[in-house]
Amino acid sequence: MRPVRAATAIVALAFAVALIWGAPSASAHARLLGTSPETGSTVKKQPAEVIFKYDQPVGGTDGAVRVYDSEGDEVDDGYIEPPGGRQSWLGVGLQPNLPDGTYTATYRVISADTHIVYGGLVFNLGHASANGGVSVAGLIGKEESGEITKLGFGLVRFLDYLSITLMIGGLVFLAFAWRPGLASVRGAESRWADAESAFASRTSGLLGAAIALGIVVSMLGILLQGASAAGVSLWASLKWSIVEGTLDERFGTVWILRAIDWAALGLLLAVHRSTPRTRPWLVAPLAVGAAYLASTPAFAGHASIESPVAVMFPSDFIHVLASSVWVGGVAFLLLVLPAATRRLEPAERTRLLLATLARFSPIALGAVAAIAVTGLVQAYIDVRVVADLFDTTYGLLVLAKMVLLLILIGFGWVNRERIIPRLRRLAESLAAPGAPGMLARRSLRGELTLMLVVLGITAALVAYAPPIDAASGPFSTNTSLGPAELELSVEPAEVGPNQMHLYLIDAKDGAQFTKTKELTITASLPAEQIGPLKLQVNDAGPGHYVISGAQLSPGGTWELAITDRVSAYKEYSTTISVPIS
Secondary structure (H helix, E strand, O other): OHHHHHHHHHHHHHHHHHHHHOOOOOOOOOOEEEEEOOOOOEEOOOOOEEEEEEOOOOEOOOOOEEEEOOOOOEOEEEEEEOHHHOOOEEEEEEOOOOOOEEEEEEEEEEOOOOOEEEEEEEEEEOEOOOOOOOOHHHHHHHOOOOHHHHHHHHHHHHHHHHHHHHHHHHHHHHHHHHHHHHHHHOOOOHHHHHHHHHHHHHHHHHHHHHHHHHHHHHHHHHHHHHHHHHOOOOOHHHOHHHHHHHHHOHHHHHHHHHHHHHHHHHHHHHHHHOOOOOOHHHHHHHHHHHHHHHHHHHHOOHHHOOOOHHHHHHHHHHHHHHHHHHHHHHHHHHHOHHHHHOOOOHHHHHHHHHHHHHHHHHHHHHHHHHHHHHHHHHHHHHHOOOOHHHHOHHHHHHHHHHHHHHHHHHHHHHHHHHHHHHHHHHHHOOOOOHHHHHHHHHHHHHHHHHHHHHHHHHHHHOOOOOHHHHHOOOEEEEEEEOOEEEEEEEEOOOOEEEEEEEEEEEOOOOOEOOOOOEEEEEEEEHHHOEEEEEEOOEEEEOOEEEEEEEEEOOOEEEEEEEEEEOOOOOEEEEEEEEEEO
């Protein structure tokens, strides 16, 4: 066990040094920096296009940027491009000779971390429309792809992790637990050949299922990403322009290459299965193909662009690889090994079960150490603030994974300290597995069940932005506030003095909202029981309010309670959570 402990210490030390030398704030989701025309503005001449400007390169499919008139009819020309070749800008042209009135533009773009962000603006051409009932929030809701698509995407991510786990874990189990274990106890009787054949047949079925599942979910993932980006259903995402747009983005490229990788792995395993002779040349391409599978979650997610990438990317890769080795190995112990032991005599079953478990146990221990180290590294980089573990969905999911990992470590301890020693004594006395064998099966069932839950949590985590991502840099959002659309920006969204800008726009006609009699804002930090603190609001023009030097300290998720009183008897309120790093 000394090599495992030494390796664990080296990994931990390497990550610690990397963190000390540089772990600046992450910035994964694209943030809107400006628009053209400016939101809430009135322009005399029709612009050639509507442009949204972000802090990083963005992409999009059909409908990434749309423009509507006051009746909700689309008036853009559908030609979406980065103006002037600027990859951090995205715009759409307008139909010619539009009449004066109010226009609403929306965006649904793909960030560098493959997540989708959305928002919009309202502007007037010539003058505001006399009527109309469209709003940014309403149009964005209309453009959503629907709950079925979201649930489907979550299921696809879960099945994606499952297929990767079965393939990588299966290959490692075969190479380092099954083959050497069988060789150490195999007898000359024909039943040992039957046991090996039964194991090979069950293995082929499980790996074949993983390959088929991997190809299917890779293709479905591309379609669902396109559907989510375009705000359409899965069926509608079969449109080639949407598929092409998705494939042009990093997510689509990684997932289509993964589908090809799955097919190549299937071909290699078919070649291996077609002959009983050992083919050493297959080892390298199988290892490369499996390594790419383990790297795809990082390539297609925020780990490949979140600073410090030199820590995040290898951490994510090792985390997926170690998890696959552990979970896949347990799956093979439970679902495949019994096919072999059933062909043997009772005492032989004990020997084979012991030989396999004893070899897999240190592998699993090393995997657990790697999972724990890399999990803590990623949690530190993504969360940073302890309160965010309890105040955000992302943090709660991370906590759930930690708790389940501790329980799974308990199962591993039972296998290592209770089951294996008892099986060793039974093997020495040439006895059947008996009660220890049954305990091993129940323990493995419990492990695999909890591991599937962990995979589900991991799939859910992908859909949420890490708290540090939300807390990095200026914060902006828009929401409804009664009859008005509220746009809020907080700069720099860091501990200390912050400047806030609030814009109120009439949700119906897009003009500056001027019915406000009094706008009050209070700030609270529930995690530290601070507030509510009343902030000084300054009127900076029609529908525009400024708060200068708002002291937000310490860091955490602050809550801004905003109340807009429009008459002596009527007011509208909302609360916005603002992460302060």
